[in-house]
Structures are given as structure tokens and as C-alpha cells.
Amino acid sequence: MGTPRPLAPAWAGRSRLRWAAERCRPSPSALTRIRGWRADECRRARRKDVRVLEVRAATEADLESAAECIGEAFAYGDDAQYDAIREEVLHTAHDDPFASLEDLRVGLIDGVVVSTVAVMPRPIYVDGSLLSMGGLAGVCTRASHRHHGYNTAVLRDTIHYIEGRGHDISLLYTGIHGYYERLGWRSFEHGVAHDIIVPNEVAAPPFRGSVRPMRADDDLAAVREIYDVTNRGDAGPVARNAAYWTYHSDRLASYHVAVVDGRVVAYLHDNDSKRIEEIGYLPGAEDAAGALVADVVRRAPSAVERVYLHSSEELLPGIEELGCGVEQLGCDPDGQRGPTMYCIVQPAALLDKLLPRMNERLAASPGAGWTGVVRLQSGVGNVDLRCANGSVTRVPDAGPPAITLHGTHAQTIELVFGQIDAASLVTRPDDLTEDAAAVLEALCPRLTYRYYGPDTF
Structure with missing residues (x-):
């Protein structure tokens, strides 16, 4: 009697995975029962999870929920930042001179705001003409409701809204260009900024007037006039009316003015002597603008080696005469696009x-x-x-x-x-x-x- 041949393994001729899958396969009758159960469960789940997104203008009753949504999205867990954003949303909705509550577009589920887009209407100058610009801000969705297309739905509603409101052009700032390009916005790679290299000593500018902090009650009318003279013939700046200056009156403490014979001829807005946000001056008062720049550089803290200068290329020769180096700021070193996008509406x-x-x-x-x-x-x-x-x-x-x-x-x-x-x-x-x-x-x-x-x- 010969030696018995060993039994072939159960998975002979098949992979272990395939064999395991076949071993676990239910019988046809069991499959019928399982499929019926799964279909019933899916129907019940769909009925339970179906949530209709309501997209419309915000009401006063929605405002707190919208502020929470925007704060949650942009504070990144920072409680102080959350509170500041929330207060800014409420302040904008109630006090912005160009906006109304209707400009805050919201998506709601069960009465809770889960997605927002805030339209920021602004008149802008283009060579002396006024265009109506509908800026976009607060574009976000609560973390718990993302990846369902809610914000795209609110954005599409917003596009129809800004068309209906008669805005000529729209502006937004973003780092996700592809998303907004699909909806019609285009990157705008213009606008020049520079770094002023702070020297050990700043040369005295050839200016016969004086520089001092702005006194809002006395100087605001003159500063408003200078702003309009400086910017009316350019492209893009906001046409600020009296109400807009009042709305942003908290900024005026950061303004300085140059005075000649008792008249304000130039102003400068800086941020802690680290950033020159804007400069305005009357025709022929370039020396006054240079004196304001020199004042900022002198006031810069000792640890500050560079002061950011927004625009104002025409002042660069005078700034260099102060003994300051100047470097133009270009695109991101990695070649990434800037944040500005426009859409002609x-x-x-x-x-x-x-x-x-x-x-x-x-x-x-x-x-x-x-x-x-x-x-x-x-x-x-x-x-x-x-x-x-x-x-x-x-x-x-x-x-x-x-x-x-x-x-x-x-x-x-x-x-x-x-x-x-x-x-x-x-x-x-x-x-x-x-x-x-x-x-x-x-x-x-x-x-x-x-x-x-x-x-x-």
C-alpha cells in the first residue's frame, strides 16, 4: 500500500485572498435578505440625512450665526482672533456706509448659517470715472459642513446678486485661484510695493514745513481732499466719501501730516513705523511726502531693518536721497500668484x-x-x-x-x-x-x- 498523497490545500489553484472571499460569500438566499436590508437602511439614511441648503440674504436674526461661521473659519482656533472677527462682521453689517445686511449672502441648514459670502460694495476710481465694485469677503463654510458644495451654491447666488445690484466689476483676495477661476474671476498681477532699507542715519529732507501727528478734528477735511487729488486719476482706489472716513476713524491715529504755512499739504498712514500703507500729497508737494517718509524711518524701532512702502514709485528718487536703500518686492520666490483676482460683471x-x-x-x-x-x-x-x-x-x-x-x-x-x-x-x-x-x-x-x-x- 503506497503512501497516501497529501490533501491539496483548500485554496489550491486560487489565491488565498480569492479563496477567503469565496468562503465568506453568502448564499443566494442570504444575499437577497442582505440586499433588501441594505436598501431599506440606505433609504432610511437618506431620509434622515437629507438637508436642504437655503441660500439667501442674511436677516438680523441670522447675523450672530453668520458671525460665528466666519469667525470659526478664519480664527484657526485663536479665541482672541475669533472675537475680533465676530465683532468686525457685526460692525460691518450695521455701520459700513456702502454695505447693507442684504449684501451678506448665507447658506442655512435647519436655520443655522453654515456658509457665507459677504459682498463689500465700493465705488472705485478709474482715471476720474467711478465704477461700482462688488468685493467679496468672508467666503467660508463651517468645518463640519465642508465638501458638500455649499459654498459654491452661495457663491453662485452671489454672482447673480452682484449682477442684479449693477456692480460693474468684482474683486477678491485668495490663495486658491483655480476655484475662483472656474466661477469667472481672473488673477491680476499688478501693483508695486517696495522695502525701504533703514540706514544708520537719515539725511534731512529739503522741506521747509513741519511734520506732526494728524489731528482728526482739524485735519480730516484737508486729508480727504488730498486723498482725492492723489487718487482720482489712478485705477483701482476706493472713492472714499465722508461716511467712509468716519467708519474707519479708528485708523486716523496712525496718520501723520506735513504742514506748510499752516496748510496740510501731504499725509501718510503707517502701521507702527513698519509699513507705509499710503501717502497722499498735493501737486508740487513731493518734498513734503519725502519728509513724511523720513519721519517714519526715524521712528522705526531699532529692530526694524526694513519699512514696507505700498505703491508711490514716483517718490523713490527722493527716498534714496535720504540715504535709504530701496528694493522692489516681486512675486513669491516660488513663482506663486498674488492674492488679487477681478471679474468684469x-x-x-x-x-x-x-x-x-x-x-x-x-x-x-x-x-x-x-x-x-x-x-x-x-x-x-x-x-x-x-x-x-x-x-x-x-x-x-x-x-x-x-x-x-x-x-x-x-x-x-x-x-x-x-x-x-x-x-x-x-x-x-x-x-x-x-x-x-x-x-x-x-x-x-x-x-x-x-x-x-x-x-x-
Whole structure:
């Protein structure tokens, strides 16, 4: 009798995992029972977990819940920061001179605000014209309700809302560009900042007046006038009215003014002598602005080696004469984009607001005698401008254009803010005669872009 052959293992010819899976497979009758049970459980779970997101404007009753939502999202566990954010939300809702409670868009589940977008209406200057800008802030969702598309739903509601409110353009600040690009915003990589290198000794500026802290009761009217004179012809700065200055009156303690013969001719807003947030001065008072910068550098704490300067490139030669080094701040060392994004909301209405200044410039330009249609084809629609007899009008479908400009949405934003030459968008270079080039320069001049840090949201 021979030696019996060993029995083959139970998983012979199959992997252990496959064998284990087959061993655990229920019988057909058991499968039927399990599937029925699972289907019932899923139906019960869906009925239990279905939550309808209500998206609308906030009411006074929603405000505390909305403030909690925004504070939770942006305080990152810091109790003091949470309290400050919450108070700022309440202050904005009740006191911001340009905003109303309706501008706070909310998503609610069972009466609790779980997602928010705050619209911050602001009038902004573009070369003397006023545009209506709907800024976005407080874009967030409670941590417990994320990854369900709630904030996207609130943002889509917000887009319709800012269109309905007649805003021409929208602004936001973010580090997640791709998300907002899908919804229509475009990155805007303009605006220049510098670091002033603090020297051991600051040279005395050639200024015959005096520098002192601002006295709000006495100086505010003059500072407001200087702000408007400085910024009205630029692109982007907020057109601050009297109520706006009052709303931000807590900042005025950080302002200094330069005075000549009893008259305020320049002002400067700094942050603990570490950041120069803005400078304004009357025409011809560059020396006063330089004296204000010298005062900040002298007041800088001994540990401060650099003072941040926002914009004000025209003052750099005078700052260097003080013995200060100056370094321009560029993009992130890793090549990351800056936080600023814009979206043109109402292209035709926006252009209509720019037309009066276009007419003034065209009438005074060498191209005043040029006749023809300029067509702008962009990612936000086509617009035709008819030029004749030194004036320009917007005409729908004006016929074959003499000049066609073709630009992306991002390039159109740059064109509106005067950051690129219109000639760079001409589709047929042969159309760009000397007169046509003069017309484009009059319609779309190069401008200085400014948006001051204290006006961000």
C-alpha cells in the first residue's frame, strides 16, 4: 500500500485572498435578505440625512450665526482672533456706509448659517470715472459642513446678486485661484510695493514745513481732499466719501501730516513705523511726502531693518536721497500668484461709465479727426465703439470695424485698469495707422494701479 498523497490545500489553484472571499460569500438566499436590508437602511439614511441648503440674504436674526461661521473659519482656533472677527462682521453689517445686511449672502441648514459670502460694495476710481465694485469677503463654510458644495451654491447666488445690484466689476483676495477661476474671476498681477532699507542715519529732507501727528478734528477735511487729488486719476482706489472716513476713524491715529504755512499739504498712514500703507500729497508737494517718509524711518524701532512702502514709485528718487536703500518686492520666490483676482460683471455698463473721460481725451488727442469703429472682442463679450468728429459712442453691432482688439478676460481687466497697451491686442497690425494708434491711446491710456491695504476686506 503506497503512501497516501497529501490533501491539496483548500485554496489550491486560487489565491488565498480569492479563496477567503469565496468562503465568506453568502448564499443566494442570504444575499437577497442582505440586499433588501441594505436598501431599506440606505433609504432610511437618506431620509434622515437629507438637508436642504437655503441660500439667501442674511436677516438680523441670522447675523450672530453668520458671525460665528466666519469667525470659526478664519480664527484657526485663536479665541482672541475669533472675537475680533465676530465683532468686525457685526460692525460691518450695521455701520459700513456702502454695505447693507442684504449684501451678506448665507447658506442655512435647519436655520443655522453654515456658509457665507459677504459682498463689500465700493465705488472705485478709474482715471476720474467711478465704477461700482462688488468685493467679496468672508467666503467660508463651517468645518463640519465642508465638501458638500455649499459654498459654491452661495457663491453662485452671489454672482447673480452682484449682477442684479449693477456692480460693474468684482474683486477678491485668495490663495486658491483655480476655484475662483472656474466661477469667472481672473488673477491680476499688478501693483508695486517696495522695502525701504533703514540706514544708520537719515539725511534731512529739503522741506521747509513741519511734520506732526494728524489731528482728526482739524485735519480730516484737508486729508480727504488730498486723498482725492492723489487718487482720482489712478485705477483701482476706493472713492472714499465722508461716511467712509468716519467708519474707519479708528485708523486716523496712525496718520501723520506735513504742514506748510499752516496748510496740510501731504499725509501718510503707517502701521507702527513698519509699513507705509499710503501717502497722499498735493501737486508740487513731493518734498513734503519725502519728509513724511523720513519721519517714519526715524521712528522705526531699532529692530526694524526694513519699512514696507505700498505703491508711490514716483517718490523713490527722493527716498534714496535720504540715504535709504530701496528694493522692489516681486512675486513669491516660488513663482506663486498674488492674492488679487477681478471679474468684469457688466462689460457694457462699465464701458458706458468710462465713455465721458474717453470723449475728453479723444477730443484733445492727435486722433480726434479719425473716423471708424473699434471693436473689443473679449472673454466677457464684444463691444463696439464708434469714433467720429472727436467723440466716441458705444454702438451695438456697429458694422465692420476699422480696428479689432482681441483679448482674454484677464487682458480686458488689465486694459480697463490701464496696465497694458491697447495696441498690443490689435488683431491686424496693418490697421494700426498713426491716427488709429492715437485713438487707442486716448480711449485706453496707461494708468497707475493702486488699491490700499487698509481698504482690503
